Amino acid sequence: MINQLIKKIEEMSAPIVVGLDPMLGFIPQQLLNKAYSEKGENLEGAAEAIWQYNKGIVDATYDLIPAVKPQIAMYEQFGIEGLKAFHKTVEYCKEKGLVVIGDIKRGDIGSTSAAYATGHLGKVTIGENSYRGFDEDFITVNPYLGSDGILPFIEVCKQENKGLFILVKTSNPSSGEFQDQMVDGRPLYELVGQKVKEWGELHMGSSYSYIGAVVGATYPEMGKILRKLMPKSYILVPGYGAQGGKAEDLVHYFNKDGLGAIVNSSRGIIAAYQQKGYEKFGPEGYADAARQAVVAMREDLKKAWSTNR
């Protein structure tokens, strides 16, 4: 799957992942009205609106992007109905040839981590058959519980040729509260990065590992150090755009081969129509605005790469 992700990034010349993190406030009123009139102004109706909204964005962008990253919390807040929309979105994106990174940030121990891995990446055996729960291609996981929490995920990744992005240095302002604490003269996130490198060696693709890292765009100096510390790990980079990360800061998240990182943008793309410069699209043009925002992001990253590397 890491090989497939890289192949798609190269084909599209776009190390871009679109964060499918729908909020009701992003969804055009007409689309909401339609979903509510069909399914009711309730959890089911909201889930239908989210699904239709996602479908519009995917249809308008799938030929430009290698991957999507649905954030499961945005679906889980609508309970079972929301999770059905998540599942439908994952399935649809895969049909469209997109690599799906489930941003689920799960993490537990032993048989519990194994159960999450089964539900999101693998299959569960029931009687003589096996079934898939959510079936993403990659998921994000939290490292706080140590190897016991990570290795069961890697086991399933090996069986399924799937992968992980492990939280190393997150993009939020208070990420340093624990992640930046100095341990034997270096910050904790470097220690976690070192472990990601080691875990990555357990499951290698052709040139990169199936086991990657999450490093926020908002901490470029740390990104530079982590890039060198984990040369074979793909870095999933949140925080570009809305959170303040700039393209020129991201050049050092890539290796010299131009690979090694994939940059996420969520509201900057899916809610582009609500933003400055995209007013002309209007709510009914939300999907076209998203496409335009992908093109702009691709150009922004390209320009930064050619002038700053």
Add this chain to the structure above:
Amino acid sequence: MINQLIKKIEEMSAPIVVGLDPMLGFIPQQLLNKAYSEKGENLEGAAEAIWQYNKGIVDATYDLIPAVKPQIAMYEQFGIEGLKAFHKTVEYCKEKGLVVIGDIKRGDIGSTSAAYATGHLGKVTIGENSYRGFDEDFITVNPYLGSDGILPFIEVCKQENKGLFILVKTSNPSSGEFQDQMVDGRPLYELVGQKVKEWGELHMGSSYSYIGAVVGATYPEMGKILRKLMPKSYILVPGYGAQGGKAEDLVHYFNKDGLGAIVNSSRGIIAAYQQKGYEKFGPEGYADAARQAVVAMREDLKKAWSTNR
């Protein structure tokens, strides 16, 4: 809700939470067969078996215990159908008067943490109404992302009179990989414990905070230190029994008032019938065996308290 939890613990004289972490291997064959014949030998059938199995255990124990802790991973591995069984279990336990601790170990930032909090503790607004997704009383959360990841949960807890248990020192063998790293002369878990204390002050009940901590039974010396560091935080203690934690080790997780901790047992109770000393119950007596195991655990904790405090 913390006041209600404490009231129930005192009424039952049992600082016990039963971990509803069903695995197919725990479920008696007869119950599996019945569920498969009704719903099919598939995700729906497995979810039905889990739900019936849980119901049997809850019916046999709810008058002896204050709380249950369903581990969502065990349901999530069966996809949407499994999560329906989780939801049904949460609802049923609340009907039976039990406090429900959703062991979900979620954690993200900003609007994403807020979405998880909404889905599991609060309500989501759709049009002019609001709806609840899963509606647990407490949930477990992961602190790796710092305050940005915790405060949105606390906001919802304040609105709803609900609570959290934040991972501080987990029970697994490799928990020390990051949690025990020394930071300014003290281990990281103490720093996290210090923050739990501070976060706890933001949302106090009558005598304890709504914001508690998870500290594994397998590290009693650390439990002793953390108890003193966070005197007003309830400690949720996994790792008793199957994982090796002994009752006498747990005395110092409690305050002098006999409160301040609630000890979890999962397979030691729900799969007691498969264990030494409970053979006589057989698979058909799994619920009675669970009741007997609760009584034995209560006595074990009482004895340890009276001889070791």
